[in-house]
Amino acid sequence: MSASTGPASTFGPPLPVLSYSPVVLSVPGRPVDLQVRVSAPETGTDLPVILFSHGHGPSNNLSSLNGYQPLANFWAAHGFVVVQPTHLSSRTLSRQLAGASGAPFFWRSRAEDMTHILDRLDEIENAVPGLAGRINHDKVAVAGHSLGGFTAGLLLGTGINDPDTGEQVSLIESRIKTGVLLAAPGRGGDALTGYMAKQTPFFRTTDFSTMTxxxxxxxxxxxxxxxxxxxxxxxxxxxxxxxxxxKTLLTLFGAQHGLGGIAGYDAAETTDENPDLVAALGRLTTAYLRSRLHPGDTAWQRACDALATDPHPVGRVESK
Known part of the structure; x- marks a missing residue:
């Protein structure tokens, strides 16, 4: 799928987007309040929800509710309500929470943030001007990039053992119907050979066999x-x-960890900046989530067909 082709016309023209932040949720036991950004189309009802988990990149505000606007804005402009929390692992909180239990990655808390959001989705909906009554609470997806992909995987069913207790942990969230993992970490065990392996013991026992x-x-x-x-x-x-x-695998040709620059507009840490690739990724993920959350929607099949016949495709798709 080239920059000039693809399923964008399938979705209709992009809608104006309203973005509201922060919505502040006080969570018992959480060392700071949970803050979220909500982005939604100006019009429409029966809107599905995407919970988005940010990564752990080097920029302060990109690893927070302020990041990933190239994707969040695209999704919202094409009919989704996007909810972005600032996890405790955000670099905006690193000094404040340096000595807190679970620092610096807060692997369990990140997933729990999403459960808190779903528990209080009515409250969030009513806090955003003009959004009340427009969300479909039964159509929920989760997405995440890098460490956020690991978080999304836990909510989709990935199992791990708690590195402190050894107990098996399941944080699957049944209210989430589908998900998108963007440059998410792979298996643990002997695959972890780099120096960060000791810093991320929660990766060691990753079990994808339970991610159904x-x-x-x-x-x-x-x-x-x-x-x-x-x-x-x-x-x-x-x-x-x-x-x-x-499961479906989308391999993006030439892309590095930033997937063309999804973390932010003109992000200095993006080693493979490619606005056309980011735009194509927005279209493809939108098509996938629409077809998963709206039975009978053929956007994903049409996107795959276009990708297969494009003389200059951005990637390839495999499914099982």
Whole structure:
């Protein structure tokens, strides 16, 4: 799918987007309030929801509710309500929470944030001017990038063992119907060979065999995080390879960990800046989520057909 083609016309013209933040939720036991940004189309009802989990990148505000606007704005402009929390792992909170339990990654709290959001979705909906009564609470997806992809995977059913207690942990959220993992970490065990392996013991026992929820896994063809593993780009396909069906893998040609720059407009940390790729990823993920959340919607099949026949495709799709 080239920059000039694709399913964008399928969705109709983009709608004006209203973005409201912060919506502040006080959560018992959480060291700071949970703050979220909500982005929604100006018009429409029966709107599905995407919960988005940010990564752990080097920029302060991109690893917070203020990041990932290239995707959040696109999704909202095409009919989704996007809810973005600032997790405790955000660099905006790193000094304040340096000594807190679970720091610096707060792997469990990140997933729990999403459950708190779903528990209080009515409250969030009513807090945003003009949004009350427009959300379909039964159509919920989760998406996340990098560490946020790990968080999304937990909510979709990925199992792990708590590195402190050894107990098996399941944080699957049954209210979430589908998901998108963007450059999410792969398997643990002997795959973790880099120096960051000791800093992220929660990765060691990752078990994708329990991730049964329908999921789109997005991997960059040239993604490589040697500080975690020497497996190279194949590591990021593990959530597809080792999870049960139904799963879909989208491999983006030439993409590195930033997937063209999804974390922010003109982000300095993006090593593979490519606005056309980001736009195509927005269209493809929108098509996938529409077809998963709206039975009978053929946007994803048409997007795959266009990708297969495009003389200059941005990537390839595999499904099982």
């Amino acid at each position: 929820t329908p999921t789109l896994v997005v991997a960059g063809e040239k993604d490589s995080l040697t500080h975690f593993t020497d497996l190279g780009p194949v590591w990021f396909t593990d959530p597809y390879t080792f999870a049960p069906s139904p």
